[in-house]
Amino acid sequence: MAAAAMASVRAQQACSRAIAMADQLPSTLPPAFLTFLKQNGLDASIYAAAATLPRYIRVQPRTSLDIPELEEELGLKLSPLAWLPNFFSLPPQAQIASTQAYQLGKLYGMDAASGAAVAALEISSGDHVLDLCAAPGAKLCMMAESLGDSGSLTAVDIARPRLAACRTMLLKYGLGRRTRLYLGDGTTFSLLPLNGGSKLCSASAGDDRSDDEDIGDGGFHKNPRMERKTVYGEWRSGRTRQEKRSAKRAKYLGIPLQTGVDGMPELFFYGIEAGVVGMKVADVARVCQDSNEASFSGYDKVLVDAECTHDGSLRHIVKYNEWGWDTFERRFLNEERIASITSLQLRLLSNGFRLLNPGGTLVYSTCRCIVSTSRTLFRMQ
Numbered sequence: 001m002a003a004a005a006m007a008s009v010r011a012q013q014a015c016s017r018a019i020a021m022a023d024q025l026p027s028t029l030p031p032a033f034l035t036f037l038k039q040n041g042l043d044a045s046i047y048a049a050a051a052t053l054p055r056y057i058r059v060q061p062r063t064s065l066d067i068p069e070l071e072e073e074l075g076l077k078l079s080p081l082a083w084l085p086n087f088f089s090l091p092p093q094a095q096i097a098s099t100q101a102y103q104l105g106k107l108y109g110m111d112a113a114s115g116a117a118v119a120a121l122e123i124s125s126g127d128h129v130l131d132l133c134a135a136p137g138a139k140l141c142m143m144a145e146s147l148g149d150s151g152s153l154t155a156v157d158i159a160r161p162r163l164a165a166c167r168t169m170l171l172k173y174g175l176g177r178r179t180r181l182y183l184g185d186g187t188t189f190s191l192l193p194l195n196g197g198s199k200l201c202s203a204s205a206g207d208d209r210s211d212d213e214d215i216g217d218g219g220f221h222k223n224p225r226m227e228r229k230t231v232y233g234e235w236r237s238g239r240t241r242q243e244k245r246s247a248k249r250a251k252y253l254g255i256p257l258q259t260g261v262d263g264m265p266e267l268f269f270y271g272i273e274a275g276v277v278g279m280k281v282a283d284v285a286r287v288c289q290d291s292n293e294a295s296f297s298g299y300d301k302v303l304v305d306a307e308c309t310h311d312g313s314l315r316h317i318v319k320y321n322e323w324g325w326d327t328f329e330r331r332f333l334n335e336e337r338i339a340s341i342t343s344l345q346l347r348l349l350s351n352g353f354r355l356l357n358p359g360g361t362l363v364y365s366t367c368r369c370i371v372s373t374s375r376t377l378f379r380m381q
């Protein structure tokens with residue numbers, strides 16, 4: 001049997017298994033979770049529908065994708081979403097990874113709900129856009145596409161491997177030209193847009209314009225003295241010797257290598273038109289000093305797609321049938337854990353508002369159903 005056909009059979013079997021298990025819900029849900037749902041006014045039977053929910057793909061508008069050809073390859077009909085351009089729904093068992101269109105970067109899997117969050121930002125050409133929790137990057141790709149040929153996209157995530165997945169996605173889909181990716185903490189991230197986006201900022205690392213050495217090393221800088229003096233060249237993939245040495249040392253010492261020099265976010269990737277090439281390191285690292293000043297120029301659109309409990313993701317919750325509900329209880333129903341996620345969300349949200357231009361748009365998106373804490377978060381803003 002051909003590999004694609006075998007994959008399809010396996011997917012169908014997995015789907016049937018999931019449907020069989022989801023059918024047992026909500027009776028198999030743990031009492032603590034049922035109480036939690038009740039407290040938040042949610043009907044537990046929604047989880048039974050998880051395995052029959054459609055999947056969604058987003059077709060890249062700039063590519064010439066032949067929909068009938070894709071339908072033939074998948075052996076099924078795609079239904080366009082009238083309210084969300086370039087999105088199509090597919091039956092839950094559909095496998096897109098083996099299609100030519102997927103391999104050529106003409107489409108990617110993305111939930112309609114994720115698409116709706118990006119659509120709500122109403123990004124237009126020339127906007128300066130910030131994504132404070134970017135990885136693994138489906139929303140980022142849609143944002144980059146929506147931006148078109150002017151403006152900028154700045155994205156932050158705290159997890160290096162997840163940010164690497166983001167970079168891979170941007171490169172695969174050819175969407176990184178105007179994008180900067182930072183490894184850093186979204187709760188304290190303070191860097192302002194480039195491309196004329198920031199007027200009020202002072203250099204964070206001094207302003208030494210005497211040395212024009214081109215480092216061009218993929219944006220990995222570990223020596224603060226060198227940082228002050230250098231100019232960015234075109235981003236190149238691959239690690240520098242310096243970066244490899246730092247990573248090896250961090251691994252040996254057991255240090256999580258999460259942020260760059262002096263706690264500053266690390267520039268992980270930048271596209272050719274992201275405004276970085278030719279800039280002094282110190283100028284790229286200009287930080288927001290006081291967003292209340294009249295001349296403040298931050299971001300026009302901010303997405304806070306925060307880390308959350310995932311209880312609002314039906315498909316995710318159903319997986320605990322296999323992973324074990326005790327894991328779910330430990331991860332998400334624990335009061336300390338909920339409090340720490342809520343505090344993180346609040347700090348991300350506050351920072352998002354701090355960096356937003358007056359009259360700009362911020363979209364806060366999570367897959368959690370804890371109504372009371374979401375309301376509290378907004379009251380606290």
Ligand SMILES: C[S@@+](CC[C@H](N)C(=O)[O-])C[C@H]1O[C@@H](n2cnc3c(N)ncnc32)[C@H](O)[C@@H]1O
Pocket residue numbers: 114132133134135136137138139140156157158159162184185186187305306307308344
């Ligand atoms: C819900 S996911 C984001 C999904 C992403 N927007 C997308 O569309 O693919 C939440 C992300 O927040 C990141 N994260 C958690 N704490 C963070 C922090 N303090 N600063 C920045 N990112 C953080 C996690 O690493 C994770 O990748």
